[in-house]
Amino acid sequence: MSSAGPEKSSPTVVVIGGGLAGLTAAREILVRMPGAAVTVLDASDRVGGKLRREEIAGHLVDVGAEAMLSMRPEAVDLVAELASPEDVVTPATTAARIWSRGELYPLPRTRIGVPFADSVVTGLLSRGEEERMRSESSAPEVGEDVSVGDYVASRLGDAVVERLVEPMLGGVYAGHARSLSLQATMPAVWGVARGGGSLLEPPVVDPQGGAPRSPFIGLVGGVGRLPELLLSDVERRRGTVESGVIVRGLERRGSGWRVLSGPTTEPRWIEADAVVVAVPPPAAARLLGPVAPDAAGALGEVEVASVGVITLAVPAAEVATWEGSGFLVPPVDGRGIKASTFSSAKWGWLAAEGGRTAYLRASVGRAGETATLQREDGELVEIAAREVAEALGASPLTIIDSHVQRWGGALPQYAVGHVDRVARVRRGVASVDGLEVAGAAYDGVGIPAVIGTGRAAGAATVTHLRGLTSRAGE
Template sequence: RDMPKGHVMGVPGDTAPLAASGVLSAEGLARIAADTALPPTEVGEDVAVGEYVAARMGREVVDRLVEPLLGGVYAGDAYRISMRAAVPALYQAVRTHPTLTDSVRSLQGGAAARAAAERTTVTGAAASGAFFAGIAGGIGRLPLAVADACRAAGARILTGTPVRGIARTPGGWRITADGEVLDAEAVVLATPAGPAARLLAGPAPAAAAALREAEYASMALVTMAFRRSDLPAAIADGGASGFLVPPVDGRTIKASTFSSNKWAWAGADPELFLLRTSIGRHGDEGDLEREDSELVDASLGDLGEAVGLAARPVAATVTRWEGGLPQYPVGHLARVERIRTAVAALPGLAVCGALYDGVGIPACVASAGKAADAVLAASATPGTDH
C-alpha cells in the first residue's frame, strides 16, 4: 500500500508509521535509530543512494524501502543510482555544511525536513489531495493531442521516417531522412542515447562519445483484466493503488498497479477491473526472454502470493520496452554536462529527453522546453551563422 508519510524516496523521516507497518524487522528499526548518533557523512560531488543510506541506516532500509521505490522509477539498482541526480532535494539536505542544524545532519532529519517542505509546497499550491495525476482516458492521449496542436500551428509531422544523418550548413542544419532531405534553422534531438550518438558522431564527436557511455534498462508491462467479482478484498476494497516488490524477495514482478483503483476512468466495462505488473530491471532482465504467456503466468503466481488473487484474467496483453529507461549512476550529471557543453558549441542544436533531466513525463516536458529555449535563443543572437 502507500508508503508511510514522512518518507522521501523510501528514506524514512518518521519511524512511528514504519514500525506499525511491519515492513522492517526490529533489528532494522533499531539500525535506523543509530543514524541520529552518527557524525555527519560527507557526500562529496555525488554518491550512490543505496550506498549512503546503507551506511547511515543499514541495508534493510535500502533493500526493503529504497530499492523498490527507485526500482519502480528507474528500473535500476539503488546501490548504483546517483543521489544527486535521482533525489537532488535529499542530496542537498544531507550535505555537510557549517550552517546545517544537528537535526538535518542526520539522514533521518534530512528526510523529515524534505518531507515537511514537500507537504508545505503541496498545501500552498492548493492541491486536490490526490497523489497521482494523469489524463482521463490514458496518458496515450497526450502525444496525439500534442501532434494535433502542432498540425494546427502549421507543423509537418513525419512518422515512420528514420533520420540517417544531420550536418551543419551555412544556414543551419541539413537532415537526411528516408526518402528526402530537409533543411532547418535548428534541430532538437529528442531520442535515446544510441540514436543521438549515431547522429552526433560527425558534428559533435565529444557528445557522441559521452552518449555511448549511457546505460538503459529494459522492462515489460503485463496488463490484465479481471471480473470484479473474482477479486480478493486486498484489491477490491479500493484502498490500495498497488504495491512494490523488494528484489531481495526473489519474485518475478517488481511492482503491481491496481489501475482501476488508481484511475477512475480505467476500463470501459464497470464489471471489469484492470491491473498491471512490471517485470525487469537493469542487470536483471533474464525474465524478459520468456514468452508473453509465461510472463502472465509468473505475474499471476506472484499476485496470488502477495494479495491472494486466484482468478485468471479475461484478457491480458504484454508490452515490452527494450532499452526504455535510462540509468542515472553516480556521475550521471557530469556526463550530461559534457554532452550539453559539446552540443551547445553548435548553434541551433539541442538535446532533450529522459536521459538528461528526469525520466518522468513532467521532467521530459521541462527538458524539451529547455531545448527549445536554447535553439530559439541561438537563432535570435546576432552574429550566429544561421
C-alpha cells in the same frame, strides 16, 4: 538521391524523435514562432514514445506511464494548455504497499524510500533492522557524488536499502540503488549529505497548512492521450509529423543542417536551420558523433534499462475487496514482478468505463536483468497473475484479456556522476549552433522533467532562429 523539406522562406527545424520531448519541443517552437516550418521525424509506428494506449478487453488502456507528478509545474501547465479541465483527474487512492517477506505492509512515508524518524516500518523491517535504522550513523559531509545504496546503507543500514529504497528506485528508474547517483536521483537527500544532517529528519512543512493535494494527476482516457493531444496541436499549427522514419545521420551544411533518413539505396536529405535531437542516449550518441563528439562521448556512457508492463483485464468482482492502489516488491525477495498497480481502483474513469471488467498491471525489468524479459508473453502474463494473486492471498485470477508491452532501452540509468555527464553533453551541444537535445536522459525520467527539456530545447531553438533572421536582415 531525393531532397525534401519546407520552403526556405521560413525558418526550418527538424525534430528527431516523436516522443514526449520531441513533440513538446516542436510545439514550443510553433507557439513561439508561428512562421517556422517544423518537421518531426519518428522511427516508431506512432508518436508518443513511452506514453501509449492499447485496446485491451474492448477499452483503450495505458501500457506505459499512467500518472504524472503534479508537484512540478511542467505537466500541469502543458495539460492545461491542451486538455479540458474536466479531463484532468486525480487518483481515487494512492495507498500503496510493499510485498516483503511474503506479507503486504503499508508503504511508509519516505523520501523516495529513505524513511523519516516518524515512519512506521515495524514488520517491514525486523526489530534489529529497525533499531539499526533509528540509530542513524553520522557521516562526514559528502564531496563527490556517491551511489544512493552505498550512502543510505552507511547511514541507516542495508535493510533500509533492500526493503525500501530498492523497490522505490526500481519503480522509477528500473535501476539498482548501489549504482544510481545520489546527486541525480535524490537531490534532497544529496543536500542533506552535503550538509551532514540527519536523513531521518522530515522536510519542513508549510506553516500555512491547507488541505494536502494529490502528488499525481492523470487524464480521462489515460495519460497516453497526452502525445495524441500534442500531435493534434502540432499539426493544427502546421507542423509536419512523420512516423516510421529512421534518421541515420546529421551533417553541418554552412550555418545550417542536413538530416539523412531512408535506406542507403534511396537516401533522403532534409535541410534545416536547426535540429533538435530528442531520442534515447544510444541513438543520440550515434547521431551526434560527427557533429558534437564531446556530447556524443558523454551520452555514450549513459546505459539504458529495458522494462515490461503486463496489463490484465479480470472480472471486477474478483478484485472488488482489494485495498489500495497496488504494491512494490523488493528485488531481494526474488519475485518475478517488481510492482503492481490496481488501475481500476486507482482511476475512477477506468472503473466506470470497464464496468464489470477491472484492470491491473504488473511491471518487470531492471538494469542489467534480461532473463525475465526474454520470457514469452504468455509466461509473463502467467507470472504476473500468479504473483499478484499470491500477494493478495486471493484465488487464481480469471484473465479476460491481457497485453504485454516491452519497452526496450526505455529508461536511462542515472549512474554515479550523471550530473557531471549531463553537463558535458550540454557543453558539447552548446558549442554547435542550431543544435539542441531533449529527453529523459537529462533532468529526470518523469513526465514533467521530460516536458521541461522539450520546452527548453524549443525555446533555445527559437532564440537561435531569431538570431539568424536578425543577421539576415542586416
